[in-house]
Amino acid sequence: MPATRSRKRAASEEVVPEPVPQKKTRQTKKSKAEAKPEISQSASNATKDQPSKKSNKKSTTTGNKGTKAKGKNVKKVKDEKVKQDIGDDANAADTEKPDDEKPDEPKQESKTKNLEELKAGERSTQFAKANDLFIPVDKELHLPDQIYVYIDEDRTIYDASLNQTNASGNNNKFYKIQLVGDGHGSFWTWTRWGRVGENGQSEKLGDGSLQYARVCFEKKFKDKTGLNWEDRLNDPKSKKYVFLERSYEADSDDDGDDGGVKPEEEPIPESTLVPEVQSLMKFIFNQEYIRGTMADMNYDANKLPLGKLSKSTILRGYQTLKDLGALFDDHSLAGSVHNADYKEAVEQLSNRYYSYIPHAFGRNRPPVIETVDLLKREAQLLESLTDLKDSDDIMKPEKGKKINMLDARYNGLGMREMTPVGQSSAEFSNIHEYLNKTRGSTHGLNYKLLEVYRLEREGEETRFKKLEEGKSDRRLLWHGSRSTNYGGILSQGLRIAPPEAPVSGYMFGKGVYLADMSSKSANYCSHYISNNEALLLLCEAELGNPIQELTDATYSAGEDALAKNMLSTWGKGMTGPKAWKDAECIHANLKGVKMAQREEEEELLNTEAKKENMAEFHEIELTLSQSP
Structure with a gap:
């Protein structure tokens, strides 16, 4: 279900992505046709045929960012109370009754089934799977450099990020709980709470012993969430904090085994990429x-950085x-x-x-x-x-x-081809003309073409040929998306929203959306964020034959089409292309592919094509820039 994309840079007010099954051409790169939830593709296959991510993360680290997995000697628990903490602000007080009794000793019984499932790998983001896992200590915890987050004998990471929102009470607050060690045998439970986006207040709990620090940690977690620590992945309790699963492996390479000492920096090798591709990598991965x-x-x-965001969240x-x-x-x-x-x-x-x-x-x-x-x-x-x-x-x-x-980021995309198209070539000129002639007068966008790249993803050609010859209907269609989405789009393909996603809000249900108007797709590009430049995909999309044609929106369009053994839904507007012609005029490899044919003065249909199934796409990347 590969989808390839080619994109160009153009000066345009906006470049909008409309997911549509795309076909590949030598001019374009192939990419999976897994749909993003803009226009829709079938949700059932949303995660199929995607390359697995490599994870060479470590599981235990020393120093101010790491955590140790080895257990420490347990000191005697003092007969003292866990201090009461204060709310995050007057409007959204995190009220809690004083703890008048000594917390119970931590139980040493076997873990619940929920935890066992976690350890079995079903949902294991809270378990250290490597030996030197990097677990950042809270930024407001100013202790010696040896401080680290504790990992117990079962490799459970004692780190909890909690969040709670209450719209009517104007509450939007966080609560951070960590069990930390200082490298010299002392352990504490660190808490910090406040309104999201602010530093808030903090408190250190415990008497220095590991056992009492665990008591404080587990009691505080239950007070705030209503759940036992071992049941943290259960459904959240009403009017309580929600536990956020975090991904720790993503940052493992940032720490290393150097004990906090940075090695001498070595000269950075020169890039082996051509200047145009270097420019594109800088644009896609612009921080x-x-x-x-x-x-x-x-x-x-700040609350949940990308590197800590887990798929389950x-x-x-x-x-x-x-x-x-x-x-x-x-x-x-x-x-x-x-x-x-x-x-x-x-x-x-x-x-x-x-x-x-x-x-x-x-x-x-x-x-x-x-x-x-x-x-x-x-x-x-x-x-x-x-x-x-x-x-x-x-x-x-x-x-x-x-x-x-830049070379490392390019390699991470897994592209088979990313070739700049010369601006003096007929291919560039024909694509430029197609871009301008598929601009709708009501979309209010003006843009100029800056660059064109021919794209193909690994394995896309093979996947693209799977459809039977007689059931083929391939067309050149547009897809727009924010420039910052292209790292995921090019590495994973166009994806359909997962089964957990809502069908509401999608005109024809979940799927990959594509359009026959460049300006329709350009409106999804959010060019104002990327210095008035944007990326647009021109996709060779396999729609299948026949296509389900609709004039009214319906969330069940995808299911209806699949029930009829159709791949795509065509949402037709009031006007549209009067005819389709062979795209061979753009490139010889596009022979047999249809492209919209219209005269300059004709009104083009505000048409959206939605892929119901994982289709094959070939893509051309366009870089657009907004015109003044």
Whole structure:
């Protein structure tokens, strides 16, 4: 289900991505046709045929960032109380009754089934799987450099990030709990709490012994979440903090075994990439643009950085949005499922979502997700976070390898081809013309073409040929997305939203969306974040024959098409291309592929093609720049 993309840089007000099955050409790179949730592709195959990520992470580290897995001698527990902590602010007080009795001793019995499943690898983000895992100590904990986060004999990491949002109470707060050692036999439980986006208050609990530090840690965790530490992955309790699963492996290469001493920096090798591809790598992996994207969508990267964001946390966010979408469609679920009236149920689910996916609203009240538009915006955030996390993984340096940073990022994409197309070539001119002639007058975008790249992903050609000859209908269609999403798009392909994602907000349900108008797709590019430049894909998309044609939106379009053995849905507007012609005029390898044919004065259909199934795509990358 590969989808290849080619993209060009062009000066345009916006470049918008519309997912559509894409076909490959020698001019374009192949890529998986797994759909992103913009226009839709079939959700059932959302995770198939994706390359697995490598994880060479370490499991235990010493120094100010690491944690040790070996147990320490247990000191006698003093007969003293765990101090009461204070709320994060006057508006959102984190109230807690004083602990008048001594906490119970930690139980040494066997773990619950939930924990056993974790250890079995079903959900093991909280377990140290390597020997030198990097676990960052809270940034506000100013202790000697030997400080580290404790890992017990079962390799459980004693690090808990909690979050709680209450829109009606204007609460959006965090709670951090860590069991730390100082390298000299003393252990403490460190807590910090406050409003998301602020440093908040902090407190150190314990008497220096490991046993009492564990008592403090586990009691504080239960006080805040309502759950035992071993049951931390259970569903969250109402009006309590939510435990955020974190990924620790992603940063393992940042620490190393040097005890905090940095080796002499060696000269960085020159890049082996041609200048145009170097420029593209800088554009896709631009850290300023990545920060701008997260800020634009109100994601709090300080609370949960990309490197710490786990896949399970994203899926929990998706599932909560899906529950909201179901509630929008059937108000009776408020009472039967959520034991509340409709308004209360919507707020409860909104609070849960914000607790899983931290947002920075400052002192503003978190908005209740009560409309389909707000729901769709949050689904788009989760899509972007998925791609951004892939980009973040690619940007992690590999230990012991002397390679130019741009070359390493290019290699991480797994591309078979990324070839700049000469601006004086007929291919460039024909694509330029197609870009301009598929611009809609109502989209309000002006742009110019800067660069064109021919793209193909590894294995795409083979996957693209699987469809039977007689059932083929290949077309050149557009897909737009934020420039910061392309690390994930090129390395993993166009992806369909996972089963946990809501169907609400997608005109024709989940799938990969593509358009026959470049300006339609360009509106999804958010060019204002990337210095008025954007990336647009021109995809050779296999739509299959026949195609389901619809004039009205329906969330069940994907299921309906698949039931008829169709790959795609064509959402038709009031006007459209009067004809389709052979794309051989762009490149000989595109012979037999259709492209929209229109005269300059014709009005082009605001048409969206949605891929129901994992189709094959070939892509051409365009770099666009907004015109003044």
